[in-house]
Amino acid sequence: MISFFSAKEQSALPGFRITLGYAVLYLSLIVLIPLSAAFLKTATMTWPAFVHAVTSPRVLASYRLTFGASLIAALINTFFGLLIAWVLVRYRFPFKKIIDASVDLPFALPTAVAGIALAAIYAPNGWIGRWLELWNGSYLCKSLGTGSHALLGKLSTWTGGHSLPAFLPSDFTIKAAYSPLGVLIALTFIGLPFVVRTVQPVLEDLEQELEEAAGSLGANRWQTFRRVLLPPLYPSLLTGFTLAFARALGEYGSVVFISGNMPMHTEITPLLIITKLEQYDYAGATAIAVVMLVTSFALLLVINLLQKWSLQKLRGR
């Protein structure tokens, strides 16, 4: 209470106590109390029951898929996000403004719409899924035509005498929708803006002098990029990566339509929570939710530290 009065002394503006009081009350009612309900609910479980609920094989399979696909999606987004940010900051091309604005589409587009759109495109009869479906073993043999046998023979000698089908079975197809690849596609979509939007402002503020100096000292473009331009971008790249990863972990709407939701195979953790709820297994659902919440909060902490780091780095220069 004493500190509140001293705060009032510092600033002569009115309304401190009422606005802060309202903000804290509203925050508690809407966010803190409901969130604590999840933790209190699991506190009523016994420890073995909790461990059993969060480590059953089906749950473990969902963690593997969710964490694995989120990690790969965040890596893809880090690479392409840097590339897109670079292109948007450095080059000029038609419709640049519209393309720049559209990078935020995954933020603005409802996840359910993204989900059904991606499912429609990557389904076996969809615009892109159709072509992926064609890309299979029997198609390869057919397209290679009559010479294929000779070629296959040659190939089998390259592969160390093994017959080719061992490496490329004739029923081999790339299935995008209703497979883990579909989950990856959806998570890549929703994480797309993060790296672009964290890297872009830093790239805009980079001083040209450093590049000129590197160039005039005899570095080629690639060396300049790797040694001069890339290091100042590391904090923002890492922040963008973590944001995309954290977002992907909890994502539900865009994934459930394209993944097929097969237990042990393409079932993500948020979906498993809903499944448990629908079976009235509230304790089980909440236990998994608590594991995810703790992970998310740890990531939030990492993001905050990263942002402090990048601020320090920017100010230090």
Add this chain to the structure above:
Amino acid sequence: MAGSISRLNRSTTARRVTQDPAWVRWILITVALGFLGLFLFVPMAAVFAEGLRRGFGPYFDSFCNPDAIAAIRLTLLVAVISVPFNLVFGVAASWAIAKFQFPGKSLLITLIDLPFAVSPVISGLIFVLLFGLQGWFGPWLYEHDLKIIFAVPGIVLATIFITFPFVARELIPLMQSQGNDEEYAALTLGANGWQTFRRVTLPNIKWGLFYGVILCNARAMGEFGAVSVVSGHIRGKTNTIPLHVEILYNEYNFVAAFAVASLLTLLALVTLALKSFVESRSHRIQRYES
């Protein structure tokens, strides 16, 4: 004279050293646009193409369905309730945080961002734990014949939770960068607190406020995961537009599903257009002031 020549030389060499060769530029632009095309433009085009697959008749029929109208009405209702709640909170929180010094301030800022870190599904789950039949207040609500879960209040609560940080997040850095000087001037000239806020602070933050509100609104209308947990999917009663899309899709009624989805896509496009309009506007103001 000598100075201008050396500057001229410097700028021409600089252009050569800091510019990538044309082939690198074209490859990078092609790869970037290809990636964006594959992940953004093709899905967006697919929504409209699938919705219009059987022509304009069935497309527009999808909106005349009573369940679709009920879903649109509910979505508007939820947005109209939840956006003002978070607007008032955002203004109050950013006033306290930006204009005053107090202990625990950075913790408060972190806590405001918390809902962004929570999975939408869990955002719904926590309200089920509170107000569901097995929840803390469940028995009490049941006795008094009040329904929150599987009814409109639950949908509103989950939406408020999901969209909680949007306005505050835009306003806090904006108000912090503006400082208190103009407000002090107004107070010295005899304005009261409310007048100071309305005549001095509000005009300064109006674009940031608008920006926060459009993002908040887009998310409120499009939220799927959290709402899906608390709604109960009762047709014509507790289905928002995204949930209506899901039901149509799962019934293999693809034309209607994509037609209704195209409505949400249009909302997203309008949001993006407004967003870049506000951004260009505030950039111009910043440039003018500096």
